Amino acid sequence: GAVVSQHPSRVICKSGTSVKIECRSLDFQATTMFWYRQFPKQSLMLMATSNEGSKATYEQGVEKDKFLINHASLTLSTLTVTSAHPEDSSFYICSARRAQGSTDTQYFGPGTRLTVL
């Protein structure tokens, strides 16, 4: 099956620093990628939709200036948490959409756990 990777898998940073998380589709091209956030014992919440070559679309309540998304190629999307604070500590998961012939499926990455001290 299709593989989506995320890097890093875990990151700890100090408050006020910026953190970049990468999401890669390893064996297919993804024109659309999605970023989710999961707080402890909560479900996944969609943050934004990332389209290759265009600006991301953010869900209501998600600050676009704080969560910068760049989808520079068909296999890579990045999420940068700017000036991170402890309340940004969460599990961030991306998914990549694979549309091939009659198949249109989203594949999820393994997630990145961010801890802001």
Add this chain to the structure above:
Amino acid sequence: KQEVTQIPAALSVPEGENLVLNCSFTDSAIYNLQWFRQDPGKGLTSLLLIQSSQREQTSGRLNASLDKSSGRSTLYIAASQPGDSATYLCAVRGRRDDKIIFGKGTRLHILP
């Protein structure tokens, strides 16, 4: 706006029992519905994906059904094992906006 609800929120059953997890959604205009498993501190493992035109999918001891018109899906787990202990998430991909909306999950604990 699509809303996905999972019942129960938590469930503990003795090993060997058959069990059913429930998922309901408010907008029947869906592309597909997917069941995931998530272990503590880990990512998602896809279990079963049901396209909107399908009624059910089976994989081993798992069977998922979909009744799109009533906005319901069930995940049936046969002969439960302690290794089945995890959180099970139901996710619906909407046809109108192509977004995947997750339920809050059912935390399942199988007692040895």
